Amino acid sequence: MSVVQNNSEKNKWYLVGILGGMGITMRHLLKNLFNKKQMETLNYPEEKYEYSPRFKGNHVLTVKKDGALRCTACMLCATNCPAECIKITAAEHSDPRVEKYPISYEIDILRCVFCGFCEEACPVDAIRMGPEWQTPGVNGTNFIYDINKLAYRPNLKGGIQTHVDDEERHKSGI
Ligand code: SF4
Numbered sequence: 095m096s097v098v099q100n101n102s103e104k105n106k107w108y109l110v111g112i113l114g115g116m117g118i119t120m121r122h123l124l125k126n127l128f129n130k131k132q133m134e135t136l137n138y139p140e141e142k143y144e145y146s147p148r149f150k151g152n153h154v155l156t157v158k159k160d161g162a163l164r165c166t167a168c169m170l171c172a173t174n175c176p177a178e179c180i181k182i183t184a185a186e187h188s189d190p191r192v193e194k195y196p197i198s199y200e201i202d203i204l205r206c207v208f209c210g211f212c213e214e215a216c217p218v219d220a221i222r223m224g225p226e227w228q229t230p231g232v233n234g235t236n237f238i239y240d241i242n243k244l245a246y247r248p249n250l251k252g253g254i255q256t257h258v259d260d261e262e263r264h265k266s267g268i
């Protein structure tokens with residue numbers, strides 16, 4: 095890397111630059127004070143930006159009609175995840191019609207890049223990315239999202255029901 099120094103007489107008078115910068119700041123301050131509707135910033139957290147409903151924010155694990163997780167622990171999402179932030183532990187289900195289910199499903203949200211590959215890889219609409227985007231936490235453990243957080247957090251009001259229903263699939267022979 096080469097550094098080019100401009101030692102011209104004009105540049106030695108740095109006060110001109112400082113005053114110019116302060117002038118720009120003052121211009122924006124006055125413009126925003128007297129024309130708040132045109133202000134380009136929001137007073138977060140009182141004001142929040144409205145994203146499109148298609149926004150890929152926090153993950154949701156969908157549930158079946160009976161409220162159980164739709165996930166079949168097939169690992170496709172974890173395999174596809176470029177950040178390797180999904181950890182699933184599969185178990186055999188007591189119901190013979192259900193092959194497997196996750197006894198543990200965790201997403202390390204600090205490593206997630208919100209690419210949506212997990213959602214696209216899932217063959218049974220068991221994981222979706224929703225419009226929630228605020229992810230506050232006081233320490234690292236708050237950013238490991240488990241089944242309770244992913245499927246049954248209060249905002250989901252008991253869980254989001256999947257579009258892919260086993261009973262309907264079996265009836266149609268798939
Ligand atoms: S959104 Fe991307 S990075 Fe985040 S868990 Fe899904 S696949 Fe992984």
Ligand code: SF4
Nearest residue numbers: 165166168169171216
């Ligand atoms: S969320 Fe979907 S892709 Fe991931 S393990 Fe469950 S069923 Fe498979």
